[in-house]
């Protein structure tokens with residue numbers, strides 16, 4: 081009698097729970113590493129076909145003016161996962177690979193996108209490159225992720241036991257075979273697992289398995305998939321290399337095979353989303369963490385055409401990246417979006433899509449919820465200005481509308497009109513001094529909200545060039 085009463089109650093209530101609201105979307109954030117602006121099909125690459133990424137682009141918006149908040153790996157990721165300019169909390173260099181370094185990682189005072197979604201009832205997973213601190217206190221499982229599969233450092237060789245060379249700048253090379261960071265264990269949560277096969281392929285398989293596994297649960301999920309490809313070392317599967325036999329430059333051929341392996345993995349994930357009926361209600365972001373490194377340390381044969389500069393620069397080639405947003409249930413398909421946006425927007429956009437907001441007691445975000453803009457409800461620019469500072473104040477940049485102002489190292493400030501000069505070739509600082517002065521003042525005002533780097537790991541010697549910080553801290 082009692083059992084049948086509860087059964088009747090359950091039947092009465094269950095449909096209300098299941099169908100009273102639009103289901104919350106799953107969120108899939110795919111970050112590639114050192115991918116060139118022009119190295120995927122949807123961006124115009126001719127020599128690297130990426131049919132699956134192109135299909136993803138066609139299912140949503142290609143954001144032509146999508147930026148990251150820093151032109152190298154780790155600070156960019158700190159911005160992505162917090163939605164805040166990472167210099168606000170002293171994150172301006174790559175951290176040391178050191179499990180005892182308490183300050184080299186994402187400060188515990190910061191909350192992550194995974195924290196926010198987990199609190200909102202999402203299952204959260206991180207796969208791939210972490211690079212937000214090697215000390216156990218910074219482990220993904222302690223930063224909001226229920227599940228982790230990957231490695232904690234800034235890079236990883238792609239095949240177990242392989243000996244490889246990487247460019248270290250000025251035409252010099254070094255092997256990474258003995259490099260502890262490149263050889264760090266592949267972990268499932270905190271347990272080392274055997275290395276099997278090619279790493280990008282494996283990360284894609286893990287992501288596909290997670291998508292399928294999470295689909296069985298009633299909870300929505302957030303998956304952060306951070307490929308370390310196509311970052312050096314340049315290594316790829318033989319069958320992928322064979323597909324690019326017509327590319328005569330060996331390094332470009334290997335790079336192309338690495339990008340194609342990412343594309344293949346994305347194809348498998350899309351197929352898994354479709355097979356489990358989740359594609360329409362999955363919000364997908366696809367970006368690179370910074371521009372392609374063409375000639376500097378860790379150069380990987382990437383191409384940023386038509387942009388000027390590369391990884392490590394505040395020219396467009398360092399900070400403007402391939403940027404896709406797809407959510408078939410809500411966001412129009414097959415269009416481009418050309419207002420400037422930034423990776424800091426991913427966190428508030430994802431939280432809004434999930435129907436949640438941040439605790440008002442937490443520090444303010446710099447990113448904005450892009451949904452009103454991407455769905456066409458709001459046609460204004462999401463940001464009045466975007467800002468960059470690197471190396472503790474050695475370089476600054478500002479974008480306001482089509483104007484781009486920058487002040488790098490010991491050079492005079494420069495001003496470009498990106499509407500007519502995307503390649504930043506004609507400096508208008510002298511011709512338009514009033515605009516240059518306005519943007520310099522805006523950069524100075526923004527800079528007052530930042531702090532000095534909390535740690536530094538300059539690979540070219542010394543920690544931080546304090547003279548540069550002093551020189552440019554009022555840009």
Ligand code: CA
Pocket residue numbers: 113114152153311369370
């Ligand atoms: Ca990178």
